[in-house]
Amino acid sequence: MKDQKYALLTGATSGIGLELARLFARDNYQLILASRNENQLSATAALLKSEGAVEVLTIPTDLFQPGSAKELYEKVLATGIRIDVLVNDAGQGVYGRFVDNAMEDEVKIIHLNIISLVTLTKLFVKDMVERGSGKVLNVASIAGKTPGPWQAVYHGTKAFVHSFNEAVNHELKDTGVTLTSLLPGATDTDFFRVAGMESSKVVQEGELADPADVAKDGYEALMAGKDMVVSGFKNKLNVAMGNVTPDSAQAAMMDKQQRPADN
Helix, strand or coil: CCCCEEEEEECCCCHHHHHHHHHHHHCCEEEEEEECCHHHHHHHHHHHHHCCCCCEEEEECCCCCCCHHHHHHHHHHHHCCCCCEEEECCCCCCCCCCCCCCHHHHHHHHHHHHHHHHHHHHHHHHHHHHHCCEEEEEECCHHHHCCCCCCHHHHHHHHHHHHHHHHHHHHCCCCCEEEEEEECCCECCCHHHHCCCCCEHHHHCCCCECHHHHHHHHHHHHHCCCCEEECCHHHHHHHHHHCCCCHHHHHHHHHHHHCECCC
């Protein structure tokens, strides 16, 4: 077990997370996958094994729920496995105007996108720092770089993730541990369906990125120890333009992109 490398991934049953799991498997990492859907976990493990992954352990975990992230850490600890790489990919949004959305839905999004991510990062990074090695990939979004009408809470949580990642990564200089923030744009995953956002202009009229391309960008940046990567040339331009555009103007532009296509 000491000679084996282990990667723990949340949200790896589809989309960017699944593509990241494939990349880790190809580099001979043993995988631990956590998701709330046990059937999807089993199917994903079987798929990855059929593609050549050596070991895929699954831990059903609902990271929307308080205390679940700490329970996941304790379950991994109980196996005696040392986690070399943590990937916080699990994240979700809720679509609609802030005043209309159910408060409990948005609080759950905050818990998943922020509290569970911070908890897992805290617990595993402390172990990594003690032994002087380890990597974390926190999946943020270019959404965190701009205010987002119709997804106000989601954009806010991703702004937190990126800012948090940059701060902690700086604190950990010279420890042997790095944190990398991955900022994709709109990507062809289940995100929009689960968020109830399929009617939005960005889905109906926009061009969605391939999750395999996004995962490759994130994986390469992670392995290089970079603090962040914006995936996709167009997204890099958008972020650069956003840096010199007033927030109010950015909010107006996002409103046009994210409102329902028939609105």
